[in-house]
Every structure is written in C-alpha cells, then in structure tokens.
Amino acid sequence: MTRVWKWNRPVTVREVLEDLQQERTIAYTTVMTVLDNLHQKGWVRREAEGRAYRYEAVSTxxxxxxxxxxxxxxxxxxxxxxxxxxxxxxxxxxxxxxxxxxxxxxxxxxRQAPEAAEPRPAQAEQQENPGSAEDAGGR
Known part of the structure; x- marks a missing residue:
C-alpha cells in the first residue's frame, strides 16, 4: 500500500516490483499476490490494461x-x-x-461557543431580576 499511496496514481505490478527491487529481492508473483489480496479486501481497485491490471488506492x-x-x-x-x-x-x-x-x-x-454561551445584556438583566420582564409585560 505504501507504494500505491506514494505514487497517488494507478500502478502496475511491474512498477511496484521494480521499485521494491531497489531495496530487496522480491518475486513478481509475490507482488501480484499482495496486490490481489489488497483488491479482495477492498483497499485497492483495479482496472484491466492488456493482460495486466492497474491498481489504485480506494482511500488515502x-x-x-x-x-x-x-x-x-x-x-x-x-x-x-x-x-x-x-x-x-x-x-x-x-x-x-x-x-x-x-x-x-x-x-x-x-470556537465561538464559549462567547455565545455568555448571556447577552437583556438576558443578563432578566437573570438578575427574574420575573421583572414578565411583570412589566403581563400587566
């Protein structure tokens, strides 16, 4: 997956193989099997290109x-x-x-929530004198 993510484009088994062989000896069939397993697990999608496939990551x-x-x-x-x-x-x-x-x-x-939680002036007055707004409006 690291190679597929690194290139961020559809890749062939041959491309992955050649890149990996710069670091160690690895067989074509091993890379093909791993990419096929990743496809079966849903981590890559593949599209036929001639007799081979191009593999692309499904997610980042x-x-x-x-x-x-x-x-x-x-x-x-x-x-x-x-x-x-x-x-x-x-x-x-x-x-x-x-x-x-x-x-x-x-x-x-x-991020603005703490400020929004503070009462506005009218709310603060009403909290200090509960009922005064009701008394004034209700009579």
Missing part, C-alpha cells in the same frame, strides 16, 4: 490510519483510559497536530 493513507485508530479505540473496554494512554505516548509535535486537528473539526462556530 490518512483515512486508513484513522480507521485503524478508530477500530483499536472502539475495541477498548475503557475508551477514555485508552485515549489518555495514547495521548501520553505523543510527542509535543503530535500533541500540537492533535490540537490543530480538533480546531479544524470543531470549525469556527464551535
């Missing part, structure tokens, strides 16, 4: 990582403790990335 590497984390977290008998332990393992850069991600997910509306 980030989506794959997120799915793994979600799966691991959902299997925990104590999700809060698992998160605390996970956050404790993070480097400062990772914690900053997490904070940035939370801000992105929350969006601008959520």
């Amino acid at each position: 590497r980030a989506a794959y990582a997120a799915a793994l984390m979600n799966d691991a977290w959902s299997q925990s008998d104590n999700p809060a403790a698992a998160l605390v332990a996970f956050f404790g393992m993070m480097s400062e850069e990772q914690r900053q990335a997490l904070q940035d991600a939370v801000r992105i997910v929350q969006g601008p509306e959520t």
